[in-house]
Amino acid sequence: MINLIIMAKCLSSICAVNHVANGNFLEGILAMPARRALEKEKIDSLEKLSDYSEEEIMQLHGFGKNAMAKLKNHMNEHQVSFKTLN
Template structure:
């Protein structure tokens, strides 16, 4: 029984050490999570990288619809950023 407790404590600390938390807050609170995850999969984590894509290319990503795109375009406009033509 004591061995199980010791093992559990050891495993708990290993899990805590190996747990990685992503701290990319790019567009957090602006667009929905599925759309943000699509951008993450494409390694788009800044306005600079986002401006390398066209609106049509971003619309092809999973999670992007009219609502997400409208919110994204409004946020980009506030930061003087635009899609490539």
């Protein structure tokens, strides 16, 4: 029984490490649907995000006003902005 407990603890820590390693961009800033939308578009840095306009990001499934407000606030804190449309 003790061996099963030890094995379960080891497996849970392995799963936690794998989860963190895959897609932790904006973790704690945006909810999973918005983060998955960015991941689907291969946006995994603020630099890549700055290549998009606010309107383009709002079109992604999983993005709404709340996610956009949080994202803009985070971008402002890091002196990054969206691409402007002419």
